[in-house]
Amino acid sequence: MTVETKLPFNQEYIQAFSKDRNEPGWMATLRSKALEMADSLDMPKPDKTKISNWNFTDFQHSYKEAAKIASLDELPEELKAYFDKDASMENLYIQRNQTAAYNSLSQELQDKGVIFTDIFTAMNEHSELVEKYYMSDAVAVDQNRLTALHAALMNGGVFVYVPKNLQIEDPLQAIFWQEDTDSALLNHVLVVAEEGSSVTYVENYISHNDTEETVANLVTEVFAHDNAQVAYGAVDNFAAGTTTYVNRRGVAQRDAQINWALGQMNDGNTVSENITYLLGDNANSEAKAVSVGRGKQTQNFTSSIRQFGKETDAYILQRGVMKGGASTIFNAIGKIEHGATKSNSEQESRVLMLSEKSRGDANPILLIDEDDVTAGHAASVGRVDPLQMYYLMSRGLEQEEAERLVIHGFLAPVVSQIPIESVRKQLTQVIERKVY
Amino acid sequence: MSGSVLEVKNLHVSIEDKEILKGVDLTVKGGEFHAIMGPNGTGKSTLASAIMGHPKYEVTEGTITLDGEDVLEMEVDERARAGLFLAMQYPSEISGVTTSDFLRSAINAKREEGDEIPLMKFIKELDKDLDYLDIDQNMATRYLNEGFSGGEKKRNEILQLMQLKPDIAILDEIDSGLDIDALKVVSKGINKMRSDNFGCLIITHYQRLLNYITPDFVHVMMQGRVVKSGGPELAKRLEAEGYEWIKEELGIEDEETAEQNA
Ligand SMILES: Nc1ncnc2c1ncn2[C@@H]1O[C@H](COP(=O)(O)OP(=O)(O)OP(=O)(O)O)[C@@H](O)[C@H]1O
Ligand SMILES: [Mg+2]
Numbered sequence: 236m237t238v239e240t241k242l243p244f245n246q247e248y249i250q251a252f253s254k255d256r257n258e259p260g261w262m263a264t265l266r267s268k269a270l271e272m273a274d275s276l277d278m279p280k281p282d283k284t285k286i287s288n289w290n291f292t293d294f295q296h297s298y299k300e301a302a303k304i305a306s307l308d309e310l311p312e313e314l315k316a317y318f319d320k321d322a323s324m325e326n327l328y329i330q331r332n333q334t335a336a337y338n339s340l341s342q343e344l345q346d347k348g349v350i351f352t353d354i355f356t357a358m359n360e361h362s363e364l365v366e367k368y369y370m371s372d373a374v375a376v377d378q379n380r381l382t383a384l385h386a387a388l389m390n391g392g393v394f395v396y397v398p399k400n401l402q403i404e405d406p407l408q409a410i411f412w413q414e415d416t417d418s419a420l421l422n423h424v425l426v427v428a429e430e431g432s433s434v435t436y437v438e439n440y441i442s443h444n445d446t447e448e449t450v451a452n453l454v455t456e457v458f459a460h461d462n463a464q465v466a467y468g469a470v471d472n473f474a475a476g477t478t479t480y481v482n483r484r485g486v487a488q489r490d491a492q493i494n495w496a497l498g499q500m501n502d503g504n505t506v507s508e509n510i511t512y513l514l515g516d517n518a519n520s521e522a523k524a525v526s527v528g529r530g531k532q533t534q535n536f537t538s539s540i541r542q543f544g545k546e547t548d549a550y551i552l553q554r555g556v557m558k559g560g561a562s563t564i565f566n567a568i569g570k571i572e573h574g575a576t577k578s579n580s581e582q583e584s585r586v587l588m589l590s591e592k593s594r595g596d597a598n599p600i601l602l603i604d605e606d607d608v609t610a611g612h613a614a615s616v617g618r619v620d621p622l623q624m625y626y627l628m629s630r631g632l633e634q635e636e637a638e639r640l641v642i643h644g645f646l647a648p649v650v651s652q653i654p655i656e657s658v659r660k661q662l663t664q665v666i667e668r669k670v671y
Numbered sequence: 672m673s674g675s676v677l678e679v680k681n682l683h684v685s686i687e688d689k690e691i692l693k694g695v696d697l698t699v700k701g702g703e704f705h706a707i708m709g710p711n712g713t714g715k716s717t718l719a720s721a722i723m724g725h726p727k728y729e730v731t732e733g734t735i736t737l738d739g740e741d742v743l744e745m746e747v748d749e750r751a752r753a754g755l756f757l758a759m760q761y762p763s764e765i766s767g768v769t770t771s772d773f774l775r776s777a778i779n780a781k782r783e784e785g786d787e788i789p790l791m792k793f794i795k796e797l798d799k800d801l802d803y804l805d806i807d808q809n810m811a812t813r814y815l816n817e818g819f820s821g822g823e824k825k826r827n828e829i830l831q832l833m834q835l836k837p838d839i840a841i842l843d844e845i846d847s848g849l850d851i852d853a854l855k856v857v858s859k860g861i862n863k864m865r866s867d868n869f870g871c872l873i874i875t876h877y878q879r880l881l882n883y884i885t886p887d888f889v890h891v892m893m894q895g896r897v898v899k900s901g902g903p904e905l906a907k908r909l910e911a912e913g914y915e916w917i918k919e920e921l922g923i924e925d926e927e928t929a930e931q932n933a
Contacts, residue, residue, distance in 0.1 A: 620763070621726055622763050623765055625723075625725055625726055626763035627763075627765065628751065629757055631748055631780040633748050633780065634748065640765065640768045640772075641768070644766050644767025644814070647768075
């Protein structure tokens with residue numbers, strides 16, 4: 236049975252919303268077309284997870300301006316932990332609900348032509364640039380009902396632009412803080428790295444709605460032009476009341492690299508797609524993701540790298556820990572297209588089960604349309620090794636402490652890839668909190 | 672008070688319903704070094720595992736006490752905190768956990784909350800022991816036992832022994848797979864532990880380890896029992912003559928033959 240929810244938003248509402256925010260004409264048109272399509276498009280179909288009775292479409296979309304943030308002292312402790320203690324507060328964007336509450340980019344980077352600003356300002360100030368990339372080549376408006384809905388109702392996000400041949404050493408950090416519990420977040424992150432440039436971007440999603448139900452419908456589009464490098468880190472930490480659809484895509488041209496390190500720590504039901512297209516020859520990508528499932532949450536993670544260019548290299552690594560009655564599917568899909576000769580596709584998915592009632596599945600999929608390639612995959616679902624526990628406990632560690640070490644060790648290959656130390660520590664704490 | 676006393680009495684142990692130990696008696700006191708020798712498969716590791724509390728081994732009869740406390744009532748970690756240590760024949764690999772993080776957790780596990788070892792002190796003592804055992808500094812930052820060579824694993828077990836300073840240690844084939852230099856280094860580490868407060872049970876197949884570490888007592892295990900005990904000279908005779916003479920002396924038949932005769 237499919238739930239036939241009529242979308243609670245009409246064209247007038249969307250046009251008014253767009254006008255209110257001073258959007259360029261192309262955006263108003265895109266929203267309007269997207270809404271038209273949304274009704275007839277199918278929901279995404281995550282492999283082996285039934286989402287037909289999840290609520291993705293009925294939510295509050297009201298907009299009220301939230302207060303700006305003048306200094307970090309105003310933030311709750313939980314959020315402060317995401318920064319280094321003596322951080323300069325530079326190269327930082329904080330979005331409070333749908334408001335760009337804090338935004339700073341060093342003068343040096345500004346002078347060099349870097350753009351790091353909220354998506355609405357970006358649309359006003361760099362309309363053509365945003366239009367060129369926004370929901371065209373990475374995530375299509377009509378991919379499914381939720382991408383269309385996202386396009387129609389997008390209400391937050393950030394734009395990152397790195398000019399040709401510029402290497403940005405310090406990471407750019409974005410914090411999407413859902414302070415209010417009722418409003419949905421349809422956030423759009425657009426990262427463009429021009430030829431020969433490099434950038435590290437790290438984002439955090441945080442909400443507090445343990446019981447109030449709402450929706451997060453997130454899209455990320457990353458473009459790495461020839462010989463550009465993008466390192467993308469994320470810690471998603473929506474509370475149990477949020478049902479999340481997150482679609483992160485990357486497009487890598489010749490000699491380009493896109494590396495993902497995703498800490499997927501939501502407490503609510505989640506469908507996550509992370510897909511990277513290696514279009515150019517010699518492009519490469521690592522897609523690493525961790526998740527901890529707990530309570531009754533159901534999650535579905537797909538990591539996929541599609542290789543079109545010759546001599547491309549892809550590596551997918553997924554690690555999951557399941558406890559309570561949580562249920563999670565990990566799909567790893569490596570696809571080598573015809574003509575992508577001498578390419579390599581590797582993947583490894585491992586799930587650690589901490590309880591009898593939890594369910595975890597790792598589905599390794601390799602689709603290869605070319606002969607002259609190499610590929611490999613490994614997948615496992617298992618429990619904590621009793622011999623490891625015996626060994627650690629024989630040195631005096633209590634069972635819980637021994638298990639804690641084993642779990643952190645198990646997740647370390649992904650956690651260690653999160654680019655900013657404070658975020659890495661924060662992720663470790665979130666893992667700790669979710670596991671115990 | 673001088674050292675602890677580990678007492679094993681009439682110990683029977685089964686694994687998957689097969690009886691391996693058939694009544695072992697043994698007492699190890701602080702200040703004493705005991706060696707256990709014996710043919711393959713006679714239950715030496717089983718004895719070590721049962722003392723430490725390996726989950727697969729079931730004690731069906733007998734007692735193990737440490738200073739009068741019932742060891743069999745204790746969980747594995749409680750046994751360790753009570754003062755027991757087992758250097759394993761096949762140490763586990765723990766991916767993602769560095770040797771130094773693990774060691775610090777293990778040291779702190781023995782200390783009261785709020786009395787954790789200061790980081791600088793820990794690093795200093797770790798460096799000292801790494802140096803003493805001729806172990807490359809980078810082992811401390813490598814994941815515990817992961818990708819270690821056989822010899823490196825053994826050295827790491829002795830490193831843990833020196834760091835954790837147990838009252839009674841059991842070393843299960845700590846010499847297997849070691850080259851001559853490593854054997855000397857490992858022996859040096861064990862000898863450094865020697866004191867009235869430290870007792871040691873060394874399981875080995877080779878006299879050559881006992882050339883470096885002189886045992887006070889040597890025991891021979893066969894068919895799940897300690898069948899003969901003596902001083903260091905016993906180990907030398909075993910090295911020279913093997914085990915046949917003991918079988919003859921004690922009238923022990925090979926198990927298959929015994930079964931056929933039964
Ligand atoms: N899981 C098991 N199932 C059945 N038998 C087992 C199992 N584990 C050990 N055994 C048996 O228990 C007996 C004693 O093994 P143990 O490891 O204690 O011998 P050992 O004296 O340490 O030998 P070695 O000198 O080769 O190390 C052996 O016959 C072995 O095959
Ligand atoms: Mg053995």
